[in-house]
Amino acid sequence: MTAFTLDERLQRDGIPIASIGLCQLRLMNDRRWPWLILVPQRAGISEVYELTPLDQTMLTFETNMVATALKKVTGAEKINIGALGNIVRQLHVHIIARREGDPNWPGPVWGYGKAEPWPEQDHQAFASRILENL
């Protein structure tokens, strides 16, 4: 069995926040939307159904814990959750806070325009607020 290693593109596009039970929690380095991702630390998985039933349940639990914290911290109108993986095949779940009038609202965030990196201090402050609310 191969050990889990984070995909290079996921590594480049995001900032690590924490390792929770199953997943690495990361903040996408794009301040246009409050945008978190969860990466199950399991090697060779690209679809949720390839995880064991227990891991699937863990992923659901962690996704909803993060979604609840994101809603609380941002006061967002809607949380968007998605596992696409058309570009990066390593399984990862997007959890994004959306509000009316944000970039591409009410359309999806994926593939829209160009990322705007967070200023260092801001992303650390945001990550701290998420962690406090997990």
Add this chain to the structure above:
Amino acid sequence: MTAFTLDERLQRDGIPIASIGLCQLRLMNDRRWPWLILVPQRAGISEVYELTPLDQTMLTFETNMVATALKKVTGAEKINIGALGNIVRQLHVHIIARREGDPNWPGPVWGYGKAEPWPEQDHQAFASRILENL
């Protein structure tokens, strides 16, 4: 407590296939992609974390069962799963079969172009193949 009634737009955009444990399974009436949705039959829910823990687990189970069947029937390269709800607030989970070169690949399907309705016979044949593989 209000009874569950299916959102009008979800009703208009899709074709019912089956009622499985928690959810209604529907086929989106857009043959550009094999595109299913699951609607938990619970009133007043717009985020997954608003479901009870048991219902969350059921939704995960049903989502992965449908994703597995969709992969098997279509031989898709990637399954896309998403719960957005920016337009229709009633909780619904999209499960979509994607392949290289399909419309908007590798971008998301939501908000892209105009739906192309299925011919009646084709959607019935497709729905039957999904049901046989659940």
